[in-house]
Amino acid sequence: MAKYTPPKIWTWDKDNGGKFATINRPTAGAREEKDLPIGKHPFQLYSLATPNGVKVTMMFEELLAKGHSDAEYDAWLINIQEGAQFTSGFVAVNPNSKIPALMDHNTDPATRVFESGSILLYLAEKFGEFLPTGHKARTETMNWLFWQMGSAPYLGGGFGHFYAYAPEKFEYAIDRFSMEVKRQLDVLDQHLAKNEYFAGDEYSVADMAIWPWYGALVRGVLYESEEFLQVKDYTHVVRWAEQIAKRPAAQRGRMVNRAWGDPSSQLLERHDAEDFETKTMDKLNPDAG
16 A cells, blocks of 8 residues: 655545545535525424434433423434535534534524534523532533543544545554544443443433443444444443433434434434324334444
8 A cells, every 4th residue: 555645735635535525525604505494393403313413302302201391392304415514594503514403493583502512501501401500410410521522523533434434444543543432431431330320320411412422332333333342341331321222212312313224213303292103112122223
C-alpha cells in the first residue's frame, strides 16, 4: 500500500466519502428550499432513530409514561441518507444539519432546540423530571450527560465509521478507536459496579443519553461488533443496558422514526400514543435489534 502524504492544501474529493459520500460536504447551510411539516402538538420533533434520535424519543415516552399529557409530540422522519437535514426548514431549526431537532410551539415565538443533550436538558427542566434536584445527584447527572456528548463521537464517528462504513479498512484507525471504545466501556463498567444508574439510584437523562449508544453496543445491535469488541465482558454495563431495555418507554422510544429492521419494530412517524397500538407492544422482544 502506498504511503499517504497529506497535500499542502486539502481539497474536497466527493468520491472519497464511502457510504455517506452523497451527502457529506465541507460546507454548511440549506441545499433545498423546503418547509418542515407541523402537526397538532406543541412539540414538533424532526429526527431519525439513530442513537442520538432515540435519546429524545425515549425522553418523550418516559414523560408521557409519568402522566405528563402535555408532553405529547409529533415525530417526523428525517431521512439523512437522502439529505433531508439540508432543507431550508430543517436548517432553520438546526444550523448544524444534524438530527434530532425540536421546535417548542408552547412559546411565542416558538423555541428551537438542537443537539440531543440540549433537548434532554430542556425537557427535563421544563417538566421537572429525570434531573435530580439534590446538588450531588444533579451534578453527577450532568457529569455523565456531558461525558456522553464528548465520548460518543469516538464510538460513532471514530470506531463505527472506520469499522463499519469506511470504503477501506485501515488497521491504525480501527485499532485506535477500538482501544478508546473499550476504555470507555471500562469507565462505564467500573462506575456501574457501584451504582444502579449513572446518577446513583435514580434513573435520569444521563442514562437516556448513554443507553442508545453504549447500551446498544453491549446488546450487540450496533455495528455488528459484539464479538470483535468482546462487549459481554463488561458485565455491569450489560446489566444496566438490559434493565433499561425492559422499560416500555424505552421500547417505544426505539421504535419512533425507525426505518430499518423488523417492520414490527418500526414507527416511521409518531403523532399520537395510539400509533403504537398496531405494533403490539406487549409482544415486543427487548432483545431484538
